[in-house]
Amino acid sequence: MVEANRFGQQLFLANLRHARVGQHRGTRRKRTKPPITSPAPTFEAFDHRQLTLFPAFRNLANGAIHGFPAPAEPKMAAFLNQFLIEHARDHGWSLTTTKRTRRGLAIALGLQDTPGAPLLATDLVNLQSIGITSLRLQEVCAAAGLLDDDRESAVDRWFETTVSELPKQIRTELERWYTIMLKGSNTPPRSKPRSETTTRLYLRWSLPALQTWAAAGRTSLREITPEEVRDVLPEAGNPRARMGQGLRCLFRVLKGHRLLFLNPIDRIRTGTHETLLPMPLASAALRDAINSVDPARAALTAIVAFHGLRSGQLRTLQLTDIHDGRLHLGKRTIPLAQPVQDRLFLWLAYREQRWPSTRNPHIFISRRTALDSAPVGVQWITTSMGMTAQRAREDRILNELHASGGDLRRICDMFGLSIAGASRYSTVLPHSGLQRG
Incomplete structure (x- = not known):
C-alpha cells in the first residue's frame, strides 16, 4: 500500500457511472438498425437468342444425379424467384408445391442456351422426365412475361397427321x-376465324371422300366433278348430311379464294342433320347421384336436376353468385331449392377443408385448378356427375314441360331457352310414356 500511494491518489466524483435498467454492468446496449428494405428486383428479357451449332440431347437423369449448373443470369433468377414466391402466396400454393416449382425453375434457368431470354415451353416440358411438373412453371413464367411458347399446337399436329397420306397437291389445298x-x-371474301372444333369436324367429315378420290388417282381437288361427289356421298341420313x-365448306372456301375453278357440290342436296329427341333419365340413376356421398357429385347433380343449368354455367359459377339463398346467373335470379342449398353447403365445407388456402373464385374446383384461378373442365363435370350435364338438364326440362301441360313460354323463362330450342322438347309432349318412371 505504501508503494502504491507513493505518488498520491487520483480522486473521482462518486456515482457518475450508473448501470442501465435491464442491462448488466460492463455491457453495451446494442443499437437496433432500421430494417433494410430492398426494392423488388426487376428484369427485362433479352430480345435475341444464341443459335446452337447442332441440336444436342440433354440427359436430365444424369443431371439429377450429379447436379445441374447454376443459373447464368442472376438478375433473371432473382426476379423470377421473387415473382414465384408472390404468385404462390396469391394463389394459395402449399409449401411443397412452391419448393418443387422453385427447384424446377432453377434447373430450367441453368439449362438455357441463351441466358436472359424468355424460357422455352418445350424446355419446361422436358423437365417432366425427371419428375418435375411443368404446368406450374409455365404458369409462373407466362404471368411474369418470360415464356416463349414454342410448342406445336395439338390441332396442328392432328392436321398434319390426318392429311399426311394424301397427294401433295391436295395437301397444299387443304x-x-x-x-x-x-x-x-x-382479303375478299373476308371471313372470321372458326373454332378448332368446327375445323376438326369439317375435315373429319370430308376425309372419307378425300381418301376415296386419292385412291382413284386424283391428285388435286380441281379435278373433282359433281358426278364423283354424288358417287362418294352416302345414300341418306346423318352420314350424308355430315359429309x-x-x-x-371445303369447296366453298377454296372456290372463293380462287384455288378451284368450280364448286362441284354447289347444286347437290345433302339434307340436314336429324335432330335427336330429348329422353328422360332413369329415376334410380338420378336419385343415386343426388344422394351420393361424394359432395361434388351430389351438388352438381342437384343443381342440374332442380334448376337445369348447362355445363358451361356450372364451370363458371363463382362464390359471389350465390347469396341469400338465390343463384344470380347473368340477368336471371334463381331461388335455390332447399335440397340444392344443403348439398352446396356440404360441398363448400369440403372445399374449405380440402383446399383451405385456395384463391380460386369458382365454386367448383379440382385438385388441378385449386392452385390457380381457372375453371374446371367439361370432362371433370361429366366424370364427377357420372353423366353429362345435358342429359340431366333435358330430363329436368321434360319434367317441367309435362307438369305445365306444354307451356313453352314457361320453360323458356325458367331455363333460358329460345323458342326454337323449346320447340324441340314440344315434339316429345304427346308421348306420355316418355315421362320419367
Missing part, C-alpha cells in the same frame, strides 16, 4: 383451307 378456317381472311356439310 393447308390453305385450314389456315383460312383457323385464322380467318382479311355434305364438310365438303360444302
Whole structure:
C-alpha cells in the first residue's frame, strides 16, 4: 500500500457511472438498425437468342444425379424467384408445391442456351422426365412475361397427321383451307376465324371422300366433278348430311379464294342433320347421384336436376353468385331449392377443408385448378356427375314441360331457352310414356 500511494491518489466524483435498467454492468446496449428494405428486383428479357451449332440431347437423369449448373443470369433468377414466391402466396400454393416449382425453375434457368431470354415451353416440358411438373412453371413464367411458347399446337399436329397420306397437291389445298378456317381472311371474301372444333369436324367429315378420290388417282381437288361427289356421298341420313356439310365448306372456301375453278357440290342436296329427341333419365340413376356421398357429385347433380343449368354455367359459377339463398346467373335470379342449398353447403365445407388456402373464385374446383384461378373442365363435370350435364338438364326440362301441360313460354323463362330450342322438347309432349318412371 505504501508503494502504491507513493505518488498520491487520483480522486473521482462518486456515482457518475450508473448501470442501465435491464442491462448488466460492463455491457453495451446494442443499437437496433432500421430494417433494410430492398426494392423488388426487376428484369427485362433479352430480345435475341444464341443459335446452337447442332441440336444436342440433354440427359436430365444424369443431371439429377450429379447436379445441374447454376443459373447464368442472376438478375433473371432473382426476379423470377421473387415473382414465384408472390404468385404462390396469391394463389394459395402449399409449401411443397412452391419448393418443387422453385427447384424446377432453377434447373430450367441453368439449362438455357441463351441466358436472359424468355424460357422455352418445350424446355419446361422436358423437365417432366425427371419428375418435375411443368404446368406450374409455365404458369409462373407466362404471368411474369418470360415464356416463349414454342410448342406445336395439338390441332396442328392432328392436321398434319390426318392429311399426311394424301397427294401433295391436295395437301397444299387443304393447308390453305385450314389456315383460312383457323385464322380467318382479311382479303375478299373476308371471313372470321372458326373454332378448332368446327375445323376438326369439317375435315373429319370430308376425309372419307378425300381418301376415296386419292385412291382413284386424283391428285388435286380441281379435278373433282359433281358426278364423283354424288358417287362418294352416302345414300341418306346423318352420314350424308355430315359429309355434305364438310365438303360444302371445303369447296366453298377454296372456290372463293380462287384455288378451284368450280364448286362441284354447289347444286347437290345433302339434307340436314336429324335432330335427336330429348329422353328422360332413369329415376334410380338420378336419385343415386343426388344422394351420393361424394359432395361434388351430389351438388352438381342437384343443381342440374332442380334448376337445369348447362355445363358451361356450372364451370363458371363463382362464390359471389350465390347469396341469400338465390343463384344470380347473368340477368336471371334463381331461388335455390332447399335440397340444392344443403348439398352446396356440404360441398363448400369440403372445399374449405380440402383446399383451405385456395384463391380460386369458382365454386367448383379440382385438385388441378385449386392452385390457380381457372375453371374446371367439361370432362371433370361429366366424370364427377357420372353423366353429362345435358342429359340431366333435358330430363329436368321434360319434367317441367309435362307438369305445365306444354307451356313453352314457361320453360323458356325458367331455363333460358329460345323458342326454337323449346320447340324441340314440344315434339316429345304427346308421348306420355316418355315421362320419367
